[in-house]
Amino acid sequence: MLLHYDYIIIGTGAGGGTIAKVLADTGKSILILERGGFLPQEKENWDSGAVFQEERYHTKEVWKDKEGNDLHPGTGYWIGGNTKVYGAALFRLRERDFGELQHCAGISPSWPLKYDDFEKYYDQAEKLFDVHGKTGEDPTEPFRSEPLPFEGVADEPRIADVRTALKNYGLKPFDIPLGIKLNERNRVESLCIKCDTCDGFPCLLHAKADADINCIRPIMHDSNITLMIDAMVEKLITNEAGDQIRGVETVINGEKITFTAETIIVSCGAINSAALFLKSANEKHPNGLANKSDQVGRNFMKHQSAAMLAISFTENPTKFQKTIALTDFYFGDEDFGFPMGSIQLMGKSNRYMLTDDAPIFTPVKILSEMAQHSVDWWFTGEDLPDQENRVMWKDGKIHLNYTINNEEGFDRLIKKFSKILTELEDDIKFLPENINISKKIPLAGVAHQCGTLRFGTDPETSVLDTNCKTHEIDNLYVVDGSFFPSSGAVNPSLTIIANAIRVGEHLKSLI
């Protein structure tokens, strides 16, 4: 087994998978270390009970919350990382998200690079992840130099009616940009069958554009690529001066192996990357790697998220529901001059997904009826970076201190939209607001984790520089969601992917 490489990439999710794909054609030797394996292609992929109730694809790891209670995180360790189960909604952040933005509860800080710096990488990211969508309808859409690679995904009839009713009400619903392998003009060429088990599920047909299918599998047999699965990186070891990583301590089949490389790229997800930095503390880095600023693990964000079942008398037989989004109130409304967030349809709910939240002993028949008559919405709001919201490594465990903030705009958004739904045209109308069921996602829902190793120009207040290299260690880069200085209020993956392409291009320019 080779022990020395040009690049070591740790993690194969949105960030790690993408940068591996970008660097593969350099011909440089690349070792990819992934703690998980290939997610099995099996019947349970599309079994709601297995996925939502048994949490078959989530880690069994137990973390701690700030009160010391056990936390069972809704995250998984696979080739492809969390993109294996994501909803593939691939949004660009808005231009204003990159600047300082006044929220009701404080300031969302400015990024050291702006939308213009990311724009061409967003284009590339959309191509790499097969994004479908229609431009020109999203009222807060940032400028783009190229159209989306594929046309939008068509609504099913009930959703088409809802879209029309929302437009008639005066809102501007638009196509969710989606990374799926779909050709609606010629279904024979299409891998995707537009099923009802996509958002939150792995794709049994490998038709979802995820980091496994679109990035790792296309390169994993290249002669310069070595992919090691079930390879858990436990520690990064520096040289004596503390300014270079000299070893990547990895446990494979119970055996500890130390690999070395010219350049190390960490992409374990925002929480695990911060934990890796913290547990790699040594004499030169007593508080964790690259942590002179005491910023490692801090400013953890995860979005405010909520799901809402809007129930009506009309049945909703839709299978693939995730086609409409709204950003009409992203930056506020006539009554509230601060950002509120975004709204999108989510995967179609079914009785299994409702079981946890329904009063105990609610008959299965009632749950099924509710699901059959609901249209299901997902709300995303920005949580502001807070020094005290942080990842810590204690007693061999991840501790996640998090207190939700900036809730007013988000709560208003849910309330406002809930009311709008009751005011739509008669044949579309939903039942009164109090019958719609909305649920805020608790801390264990770390799907949109970001911000624990933020990038910036000032080493006193950031961990990474603008190329996502640590300020303190010359050959150590990070390309997962941890670089975000603020979270915006759209799903994070496309920005992670675009950034990984950007950092990959930078590394190529150094060759």
Ligand SMILES: Cc1cc2nc3c(=O)[nH]c(=O)nc-3n(C[C@H](O)[C@H](O)[C@H](O)COP(=O)(O)OP(=O)(O)OC[C@H]3O[C@@H](n4cnc5c(N)ncnc54)[C@H](O)[C@@H]3O)c2cc1C
């Ligand atoms: C149910 C669900 C739905 C979602 N839907 C959307 C959506 O529609 N749109 C969107 O934009 N985002 C969505 N997300 C979020 C999206 O999946 C994440 O933002 C994205 O995957 C994060 O990319 P990442 O590279 O930061 O981390 P990850 O994708 O989590 O990748 C981290 C990788 O590192 C590996 N790893 C961790 N620690 C180690 C270690 N010590 N050694 C070796 N390997 C390690 C992990 O196994 C994993 O492969 C969703 C997430 C979930 C869970």
Ligand code: SF4
């Ligand atoms: S909708 Fe398409 S991409 Fe999603 S799980 Fe079903 S077949 Fe796969």
